[in-house]
Amino acid sequence: MLKLTGRIAVGVVSLLVLTGTGIASTMLTQLTSGLSTSDALDSTGPKSTGKDQNILLIGLDSRKDQDGNQLPPEILDQLHAGDGTEGGYNTNTLILMHIPGDGGKAAAVSIPRDDYVPVQGIPGYPNAKIKEAYGLAKFYAERDLAKQGITGAELEHKGREAGRKKTLETVRNFLDVPIDRFAEINLAGFYDLATALGGVEVCLNHAVKDRYSGADFPAGRQTLNGSQALAFVRQRHGLDNGDLDRTHRQQAFIASAAHKLRSAGTFTDLGKLQDLVDTAKKDVVISAGWDVLSFAQQAQSLTGGNLVFTTLPIAGFQKVNGQDVNKVDVEQVRTAVRTAFGMVTPPTTPQVYASATIDVRNATGQRGLPAAVTQALSPYGFRAGAMESAASGKSSIAYGPGAKTDAATAATLLGGLPVVADSRVPGGHVRILLGAGYVLPAALGPHGADAPPGSRSATASSESRSTGDPEPPAYGSQGAAVDGGGIPCVN
Incomplete structure (x- = not known):
């Protein structure tokens, strides 16, 4: 067909x-x-x-x-x-x-x-x-x-x-x-x-x-x-x-x-x-x-x-x-639309820089995504913490004592993720869980959805998991954005 x-x-x-x-x-x-x-x-x-x-x-x-x-x-x-x-x-x-x-x-x-x-x-x-x-x-x-x-x-x-x-x-x-x-x-x-x-x-x-x-x-x-x-x-x-x-x-x-x-x-x-x-x-x-x-x-x-x-x-x-x-x-899709249309506007020049350490858990199966998130948040004052894989879970943010405000800032930057307090998270830390299909908002610049084709932020392993349904084959489940300003190169 x-x-x-x-x-x-x-x-x-x-x-x-x-x-x-x-x-x-x-x-x-x-x-x-x-x-x-x-x-x-x-x-x-x-x-x-x-x-x-x-x-x-x-x-x-x-x-x-x-x-x-x-x-x-x-x-x-x-x-x-x-x-x-x-x-x-x-x-x-x-x-x-x-x-x-x-x-x-x-x-x-x-x-x-x-x-x-x-x-x-x-x-x-x-x-x-x-x-x-x-x-x-x-x-x-x-x-x-x-x-x-x-x-x-x-x-x-x-x-x-x-x-x-x-x-x-x-x-x-x-x-x-x-x-x-x-x-x-x-x-x-x-x-x-x-x-x-x-x-x-x-x-x-x-x-x-x-x-x-x-x-x-x-x-x-x-x-x-x-x-x-x-x-x-x-x-x-x-x-x-x-x-x-x-x-x-x-x-x-x-x-x-x-x-x-x-x-x-x-x-x-x-x-x-x-x-x-x-x-x-x-x-x-x-x-x-x-x-x-x-x-x-x-x-x-x-x-x-x-x-x-x-x-x-x-x-x-x-x-x-x-x-x-x-x-x-559905909620992830709607957040992506609102972000693309400017209905959700992550701060680009924060008045107060964050100071929390971010620990990223990756349940997407996409190599390099935790590093991309850490790098995207670093200009806002967040410090790099642990990066590890997770078996499953929906995208969300948890915070420890003293990190509530920084958790809210990270949530907005990352596309409006839900935020909860968690006593298991160390003080001064924000734990970010990236669920299947998560994509960085384009507003985060070269580390987000508008990364150029062929860059590490634009591609990821197309290997499927050995059990369960396969994960999407492209970075962020949809690949890089396409610039409408000329003649873009694509696969």
């Missing part, structure tokens, strides 16, 4: 980046008037405060157009997408983008598609992979609609609306943050975008060859055409971290496509510009009421590389009803 992870780039580049690059208002009006819109977003749901906006980008794994018609065979051939019977309506790409109203740095978090989460109102499915919410809701909605005599394009449109509503509801409940807008892109849209751009430059850390996706590329920087770019974002076989590496490729593609838009004179070439507008009209659906003209000012923060992508942490892997799924720690 095709697992396309880069197709939401049309929504980002053809719509968001395009609006923020100073394009003429007449072209924006033309773009807005021609886009398909959806009423799936509940107007009564929670909204971001002030001028902040959270935008969910949905990549739909479908070989059909908006009316439910099969894509032409010549397009499927170019996409290496089989005969059209594969795939379905999984949302194999889900990215929540936060654009601050004050023009500050934008942040985007990718939700791993196999995260096993609660879903509501789907018969027989109290939980499911988050990517399945769309297709399951669509199936059951269409079953009921068909009994009413609804068929054809109308059935497809209403079924997709049900899928969008369920996806928005599931993501919002999982992350516990508002969703203000959304953009959905289908399978053909990715190919159309890459073709309209005349190719996109990417960078690989290693040479790859994969018969499943058709990826066959050397290491280093290279320009890929539409078909090649699709293979680049499809590949998961043969990669060190499987789907997680593929998620990083999706992020890298968006960054690279935006970089080309900024630097290749696309906006002075009316032919290319019209191709991008036509691509967005054909392949993108946006939430109703989205005032693109007003949004253009905020979207400018996306065009100067002022964007960082991170991938939300997972707590491990397991099998449920024969399916491989991602275990998630």
